Amino acid sequence: MSQRNQMSLTSLSARRPFHLGDGVEVANADVLEMYGRWPAATVIVSDGAYGVSGFEGDPPTASGLAEWYAPHVAEWSRLATPETTLWFWNTELGWATVHPILAMHGWEYRCANIWDKGLAHVAGNCNTVTLRKLPVVTEVCVQYTRQVRFQVGPRSLSMKEWLRYEWERSGLPLYKTNEACGVKNAATRKYFTQDHLWYFPPPEAFEQFAAYANEKGRPAGRPYFSLSGTDPIPAAQWARMRAKFSCPVGVSNVWREPAVRGEERLKTGSRAFHLNQKPLSLMRRIIEISSDPGDVVWEPFGGLCTASLAALLDGRRAFAAEINPEFFAAAIERLGDA
Ligand SMILES: C[S@@+](CC[C@H](N)C(=O)[O-])C[C@H]1O[C@@H](n2cnc3c(N)ncnc32)[C@H](O)[C@@H]1O
Numbered sequence: 571m572s573q574r575n576q577m578s579l580t581s582l583s584a585r586r587p588f589h590l591g592d593g594v595e596v597a598n599a600d601v602l603e604m605y606g607r608w609p610a611a612t613v614i615v616s617d618g619a620y621g622v623s624g625f626e627g628d629p630p631t632a633s634g635l636a637e638w639y640a641p642h643v644a645e646w647s648r649l650a651t652p653e654t655t656l657w658f659w660n661t662e663l664g665w666a667t668v669h670p671i672l673a674m675h676g677w678e679y680r681c682a683n684i685w686d687k688g689l690a691h692v693a694g695n696c697n698t699v700t701l702r703k704l705p706v707v708t709e710v711c712v713q714y715t716r717q718v719r720f721q722v723g724p725r726s727l728s729m730k731e732w733l734r735y736e737w738e739r740s741g742l743p744l745y746k747t748n749e750a751c752g753v754k755n756a757a758t759r760k761y762f763t764q765d766h767l768w769y770f771p772p773p774e775a776f777e778q779f780a781a782y783a784n785e786k787g788r789p790a791g792r793p794y795f796s797l798s799g800t801d802p803i804p805a806a807q808w809a810r811m812r813a814k815f816s817c818p819v820g821v822s823n824v825w826r827e828p829a830v831r832g833e834e835r836l837k838t839g840s841r842a843f844h845l846n847q848k849p850l851s852l853m854r855r856i857i858e859i860s861s862d863p864g865d866v867v868w869e870p871f872g873g874l875c876t877a878s879l880a881a882l883l884d885g886r887r888a889f890a891a892e893i894n895p896e897f898f899a900a901a902i903e904r905l906g907d908a
Pocket residue numbers: 599600601602617618619625626627844846847848849870871872873874875876877891892893894897
């Protein structure tokens with residue numbers, strides 16, 4: 571065992587928040603006190619209560635999770651932007667319990683990623699004679715993005731509905747959207763369709779059909795595709811109206827990765843320092859997928875701050891909170907080492 575991953579409590583300190591250059595800020599605090607002080611997040615990595623009494627305050631069963639997460643979800647929703655992606659780690663049942671609250675607050679489900687720790691995770695611990703279910707070796711990391719809504723009088727429209735609404739308002743026939751973008755039929759087929767095969771129009775296409783509608787549409791209804799009431803949304807602003815996502819080649823939603831062990835696992839003596847330490851590789855994956863260098867990553871339930879470490883290594887800025895002083899001290903030591 572290296573000296574490096576051995577944690578001692580001698581480094582306990584009341585420094586709060588701890589700053590590592592401009593890159594990382596970690597507070598030894600209840601994160602509910604911190605959200606309002608942090609810059610808006612491009613990525614929120616939530617790895618909080620699981621409903622298994624895993625740490626002080628974690629409810630004993632999943633039935634307590636909705637209440638536990640409600641104030642956090644309210645804050646994430648209040649402070650998120652259309653660019654924000656939320657990665658929600660939990661058990662399958664924990665996620666199912668919290669999903670309705672996320673949906674109610676305008677978080678749109680994108681994908682449930684399954685962390686498969688492999689059979690080695692339970693090897694030697696399974697008495698198949700007494701078990702009444704298959705051994706569980708998975709957790710989920712569920713991707714959510716913000717639902718962008720457009721208020722039109724009393725109606726709240728999705729982006730797909732609003733684009734069509736604005737074009738129809740211009741009085742131009744729908745097929746003219748293709749002419750506006752210089753395509754054969756891709757605009758009607760992709761950006762103005764009402765079915766599930768709808769695509770977010772790329773900024774250049776948006777700019778083209780917005781300009782076309784404003785030039786050739788009914789003069790009385792101008793401006794079209796505008797939020798300001800004077801000009802159409804600029805292409806650069808339109809580009810920021812959805813979450814960032816860059817799909818890595820060869821990666822599916824099943825992540826085969828053993829639970830953290832060896833050099834990566836922080837220990838005190840021979841025992842794991844924190845029961846929930848997540849693999850750094852998976853945290854790096856989700857951060858790289860959903861943000862760019864310089865973007866802000868929130869880790870509300872820090873533990874050993876694996877997501878903040880990933881953010882640091884990937885050139886993002888991290889803001890984390892950990893309520894437990896021992897975990898906080900271990901996390902800042904770990905970040906300091908990195
Ligand atoms: C599941 S662990 C996170 C593990 C972390 N992802 C890692 O890789 O080390 C959740 C952590 O959240 C902390 N926590 C719980 N409630 C909190 C709160 N309101 N504010 C800040 N931290 C909290 C717990 O003390 C615990 O260490």
